[in-house]
Amino acid sequence: MTSRPPFPEVSALSIGGFVRDDTPTPEVDRREAVLASLAGTVRELVDAAIRTTVDDGEVHRIRDDLAGLVDRLRASQLPGPAGVRFNGEMRAWNWGNAVVGAANAIAPPLEVVHDASGCHADVVLGAAYEGPPGLVHGGVSAMLLDHIMGVTASAMRRTTFTGTLTMRYRRGTPLGPLRLEASIAREEGRKVFVVASIADADGVTVEADGIFIEPAGLRIDPQEQTSA
Numbered sequence: 001m002t003s004r005p006p007f008p009e010v011s012a013l014s015i016g017g018f019v020r021d022d023t024p025t026p027e028v029d030r031r032e033a034v035l036a037s038l039a040g041t042v043r044e045l046v047d048a049a050i051r052t053t054v055d056d057g058e059v060h061r062i063r064d065d066l067a068g069l070v071d072r073l074r075a076s077q078l079p080g081p082a083g084v085r086f087n088g089e090m091r092a093w094n095w096g097n098a099v100v101g102a103a104n105a106i107a108p109p110l111e112v113v114h115d116a117s118g119c120h121a122d123v124v125l126g127a128a129y130e131g132p133p134g135l136v137h138g139g140v141s142a143m144l145l146d147h148i149m150g151v152t153a154s155a156m157r158r159t160t161f162t163g164t165l166t167m168r169y170r171r172g173t174p175l176g177p178l179r180l181e182a183s184i185a186r187e188e189g190r191k192v193f194v195v196a197s198i199a200d201a202d203g204v205t206v207e208a209d210g211i212f213i214e215p216a217g218l219r220i221d222p223q224e225q226t227s228a
């Protein structure tokens with residue numbers, strides 16, 4: 001669910017940990033849309049479950065119905081997490097990602113947009129992300145900022161890991177519509193210094209700065225990856 005800037009030459013990319021998978025892009029797009037549709041409904045389910053006031057008997061009947069649906073999904077499963085894959089056109093997909101995964105109902109999902117100064121994302125956080133009453137959980141704020149800062153640091157041309165992440169919670173972040181922004185402050189060798197914020201309609205609620213590091217020896221030429 002991340003918008004893509006123009007691709008650099010494949011040989012210029014550093015994609016440690018990604019798995020080369022030569023599924024054609026139209027097929028990736030088709031399957032992603034199918035799984036996103038399911039995740040959207042599951043996300044609705046999570047919100048509905050949190051906020052339901054139906055009686056106990058109805059809750060138990062719904063639970064039993066859902067257990068049957070889980071069994072149907074379990075009929076064919078990946079052996080582990082979804083991972084991150086990319087094909088020869090550098091179409092990347094990370095359907096299980098906690099923040100942007102198309103198949104992950106836990107992900108809001110964040111739709112990260114690359115812009116002239118870095119990245120931004122508009123998101124609406126509902127009851128599933130609550131910490132203090134009516135406010136976003138501080139760990140959720142950190143998770144979303146970590147992701148958009150990592151995407152900003154990687155700039156779709158290198159792999160960076162979060163080294164240090166510092167948060168300043170200036171005031172409570174209300175559930176509802178929010179805007180995240182991130183930009184690169186400076187770079188020193190393999191270290192990328194990123195600043196970011198979350199804002200509501202009244203201004204910034206959380207500020208973050210982080211050091212994202214391109215690990216030594218993690219540069220992997222995607223041409224050398226075997227199809228999986």
Ligand SMILES: CCCCCCCCCCCCCC(=O)SCCNC(=O)CCNC(=O)[C@H](O)C(C)(C)COP(=O)(O)OP(=O)(O)OC[C@H]1O[C@@H](n2cnc3c(N)ncnc32)[C@H](O)[C@@H]1OP(=O)(O)O
Pocket residue numbers: 013014015092146147148149150151154156157158159160161162163164189190191211213214215216
């Ligand atoms: C097409 C491509 C698209 C890609 C899109 C991807 C988007 C993904 C978005 C995902 C977003 C989500 C993102 C996530 O969730 S990433 C998941 C959370 N992060 C981790 O799991 C990272 C775990 N740690 C490590 O892997 C290593 O320790 C790292 C990689 C961090 C460094 O290990 P490495 O062995 O390489 O380091 P080095 O010892 O050679 O030191 C190198 C320099 O760095 C300095 N340093 C070291 N550690 C830290 C530190 N903790 N803070 C500050 N600075 C540190 C050090 O002093 C030195 O500086 P200098 O002396 O040179 O000045």
